[in-house]
Amino acid sequence: MTEDSKIAASFELDGKTIPFTEGQTIIQAAMAAGEYIPHLCFNPEFKPHGSCKICTVKADGRQTASCTSLAQPGMVVESDTPALNEERRALLQMLFVEGNHFCPSCEKSGNCQLQATAYELEMMSPHFDQFYPDRPLDASHHEYLLDLNRCILCSLCVRASRDVDAKNVFALAGRGIKTHLIVNAKSGRLADTDFSGDDKAAHVCPVGVIIKKRVGFSVPIGQRSFDEHPIGAAPHPDNRDD
Amino acid sequence: MNASTKPKLRVATATLAGCFGCHMSFLDIDERLFELMELVEFDRSPLTDIKHCGPCDIGIIEGGLCNAENVHVLQEFRANCRILIALGACAVNGGLPAQRNHLSLALILEEVYHAQHGLVDGFIPNDPELPLPLDKVHPIHEVVKIDYFIPGCPPSGDAIWKVLTDLLAGREPQLGHGLLHYD
Numbered sequence A: 001m002t003e004d005s006k007i008a009a010s011f012e013l014d015g016k017t018i019p020f021t022e023g024q025t026i027i028q029a030a031m032a033a034g035e036y037i038p039h040l041c042f043n044p045e046f047k048p049h050g051s052c053k054i055c056t057v058k059a060d061g062r063q064t065a066s067c068t069s070l071a072q073p074g075m076v077v078e079s080d081t082p083a084l085n086e087e088r089r090a091l092l093q094m095l096f097v098e099g100n101h102f103c104p105s106c107e108k109s110g111n112c113q114l115q116a117t118a119y120e121l122e123m124m125s126p127h128f129d130q131f132y133p134d135r136p137l138d139a140s141h142h143e144y145l146l147d148l149n150r151c152i153l154c155s156l157c158v159r160a161s162r163d164v165d166a167k168n169v170f171a172l173a174g175r176g177i178k179t180h181l182i183v184n185a186k187s188g189r190l191a192d193t194d195f196s197g198d199d200k201a202a203h204v205c206p207v208g209v210i211i212k213k214r215v216g217f218s219v220p221i222g223q224r225s226f227d228e229h230p231i232g233a234a235p236h237p238d239n240r241d242d
Numbered sequence B: 001m002n003a004s005t006k007p008k009l010r011v012a013t014a015t016l017a018g019c020f021g022c023h024m025s026f027l028d029i030d031e032r033l034f035e036l037m038e039l040v041e042f043d044r045s046p047l048t049d050i051k052h053c054g055p056c057d058i059g060i061i062e063g064g065l066c067n068a069e070n071v072h073v074l075q076e077f078r079a080n081c082r083i084l085i086a087l088g089a090c091a092v093n094g095g096l097p098a099q100r101n102h103l104s105l106a107l108i109l110e111e112v113y114h115a116q117h118g119l120v121d122g123f124i125p126n127d128p129e130l131p132l133p134l135d136k137v138h139p140i141h142e143v144v145k146i147d148y149f150i151p152g153c154p155p156s157g158d159a160i161w162k163v164l165t166d167l168l169a170g171r172e173p174q175l176g177h178g179l180l181h182y183d
Ligand code: SF4
Pocket: A100, A101, A102, A103, A106, A107, A108, A109, A110, A112, A113, A114, A115, A150, A207, A208, A209, B182
């Protein structure tokens, strides 16, 4: 990128001027300017995946995922509107009913991006009928457990393990409603992979799937990150790992 | 009662498949109960021991649906209450009782009453007085229309107070950050 292309381009987000450099996506530029656009499968440290659609905005009148759409000069972007928030809420409700999210007993409660985003968007009920799927829990690893009841298939662990740890411990298998997370071992057990607590993949799950054992409730419920700050105003909304 | 005051709103409450924690949290509004009693009177509720719900302004349901009786009580509340509120995690999404949903009911009954280590001559109770368990536990909005939800396990007394006072003042209830909790 030349120096010239880096300067002085901007677009409008909900009436505010957001500067960007060429190659930045809408959400990257918004975050850099301190503006919050709800998101789940996007994490600024990783290549976007574009799957959850929570980050959907209206850019020049067209709905698009702001984590995969490049910012363009002069673009007019709407994000915090009743209509978009309504659609985001419906997506969240589907994520909740497709899994088993029993927050009162979840180690991640209060540090969970799904939950905090649902608070932010004032999701008062799951609205849809619960699926109550039968999903496994893998406690085979000595240091970490996988509670797949809470997986939202964001692929962040897949990306972290592949792109940062160079290990490929995780993958998404199946299609459509049958999509599920698998680990790279014949037995299907985390203990039989080369996964370690030092991996980046151990620290990226936005929800309560990849859980460090024996520390789950060391910080009491009610005193956790998003109990202190709503996600839209949190200093570091991603990579909660406490 | 002071004759010049507005007629009191009638409120009914019930616990279905819950642990009573939400009702305990309701009592956590503490001395604000006196203020509340100026504005409302209770119909059917564990607090009054009235057995059936008459016409009411507000119905509050704690707990989800785990047996046939839960469904009948819920329907009675919906038929009689102008506004029906789901109170707490179990009413909102099934909560703790719904953690049995990935197991078959037969297996659970067998395990609890028959097979479990230490049970001698166990048998599955079959008294006609006992309501039949449902195959799966369900949140209440899957069976009747619910007007407002107060999530939380349990919701705080402050959250319950906020929703009630909003409703009594004719405002759309709103729980902001700190009061809206799923845990
Ligand atoms: S992962 Fe998040 S939303 Fe799901 S049960 Fe845990 S805290 Fe709740």
